[in-house]
Amino acid sequence: MSGDNKSGTSPAIFCPAPGPRGDVVVLGHGSGGRLTADLVSTTFLPALSNPILDRLADGAEFDIGASRAVFTTDSFVVNPLRFPGGDIGSLAVNGTINDLAVMGGRPLGLSAAFILEEGLPIDELRAIVHSMRDAASRAGIQIVAADTKVVERGKADGLFITTSGIGVLPEGLRLGPENVRAGDAVLASGPIGDHGIAVMSAREGLQFETTLLSDCAPLNALVATMLESGSAIRCMRDPTRGGVATILNELAKGAGAEIMIDEAAVPVRAAVRAACELLGLDPLYVACEGRLLAIVADADADRVLDAMRTHAIGSGSCRIGTVTALGRSRVLLRTAFGTTRLLEVLAGAQLPRIC
Template identity: 50%
Template sequence: MKNVIQLAHGSGGKLSHELVSAVIQPILGNPVLDQMHDAAAVCIQNTRLAFTTDSFVVKPLFFTGGDIGKLAVCGTVNDLAMTGAVPLFLTLGLIIEEGFSLDELERILHSMARAAGEAGVQIAAGDTKVVEKGAADGIFINTAGIGAIMEGVHISPLNARPGQDIIINGFLGEHALAVMQDRHGLTFPASLNSDCAPLAGLVKEILTKVPEVAVLRDPTRGGLATALNEIALAAKVGMLIEEEALPVSTEVRAVCDILGFDPLYLANEGKMIVLSEHKNTENILTVLHNHPYGREARVIGKVTSQPAGQVGLRTAIGGIRLLDMLTGDQLPRIC
């Protein structure tokens, strides 16, 4: 690792993990932080809470299917949901560049209000800092969130066990390509929409029916491949993903083919991975298929015992190749 921060340190991929494990954890580590879950599970006076934070630096601020405000609500709501929590309250930290348009700020706040309404969360507290022109790029938003972990639910990446099915709730890569298209003013045959959405309602429905779900994770920065690797590493299990089962829309496939991106490494903002015993799969898919954010849900692979800590992809022609975490950062500032 060079002795300065690189863009890839914020990619959510391999270098991000190195930064956390080699720099941040040795200094700030404790049993709660070391869970390395999407949100921390903490217990206060016998109440099980999820607590998490995310900062948003997406560029451009407004993109097809969302904006930084919607993203800031959905990102944190989804992190809470991934621990089996019902999201309740968010805080809002604004860092704004001097000269930023008040109209745009209002558009962003309205978008946050709509997303918070859909997700059933309230903004409980906030803070605004302003820096001089040139000291930030427009607006950066941090949201932190707390939620109540559902009774009887114990979600953790450590619960991954050989034999479990791996389910995804829909098409991959839409958020990353929508942001890229709008950042660079690209014109694709069909306009790409970010999948940005709050998943808390859907998660609550699933866990009400199947509280014994083992693992939930949203494949944001670093994409599906990185998220699966994180789970495999944490639980010391293997995984085998079927390339032919991966849900990729015709539009995303076409853009990836032209530009050389792999949908497995593209960020999603309305997707989640569900790991559960095979006997629950039908119930989970039923809930998913009846929900607007789960219509394209499907089983994409299985947890295996070997190779521990690694993820294999069985390709369309039958070979198996290892899927690593994202290396480098092809699309900085995607969220």
């Protein structure tokens, strides 16, 4: 069928309208971007809504006696199970520790639940469990509860892990995007995108070699140092799925703020840039698993950065942008050419099963 054709001689114009999208889950629902948000708002929240969950933070905050507790849970389905710089075990431990840490929580303990596929070599499972032990030990915490289930061959992809964690907030500490003020500085704790590209490099079908390692690491010690610096830290997030761009959008939305990022200031390793060029990806959307973004008072930015740089995993910390105004939620990027463009939320799945 042709559309408008005013001239009568030019080629016909046509384009499809969408078919009805079947009401089934697609991979994009797991991307951490818009489709994930849709699923949360249309399926999970209507059924499970409560004041704690409705905040949609990295985890829940609530009082236990006189203490303020933080609690979080996360599932890991990364493919392949091992990648340069880590494996599904270290990822599952660090991922949950980091969700607690960026809320300001001091992690107390983790649980781990395993879904194993029939046929998984015990040696491989053992190696992954040892990796979990080492990661927990590095972060100074223990895995204090666990569960195991096995499903038939073909019903899972080797191994899925779910970890949950509980921690306590220092007295009086309330981090959150609602604290953000105009003029605040936006900081990153190091080069972005290492994890996503390291996993991609290990994935079947993508034949590129890199010496790059995942940034997978626990952030709790780094966060403790930042908090001890006595600076006005408004909020923090770890840019995992959807990468820095998606997490900045969530922060902007939570704060009701406009954030301006300086593209030239965002640290990206040459290997990540090169891989992104080859794969057609934007590093701003590639996941990190051992980095954090922090919004801090402008006057305290240098002090926080100095504190962050005393840690090995924070040695590449730098300022990447500024909260330019309150009242309008959006993230803008200033290019090297002085032009500005909107930094969108990731739509669909850029890199499925990256964590």
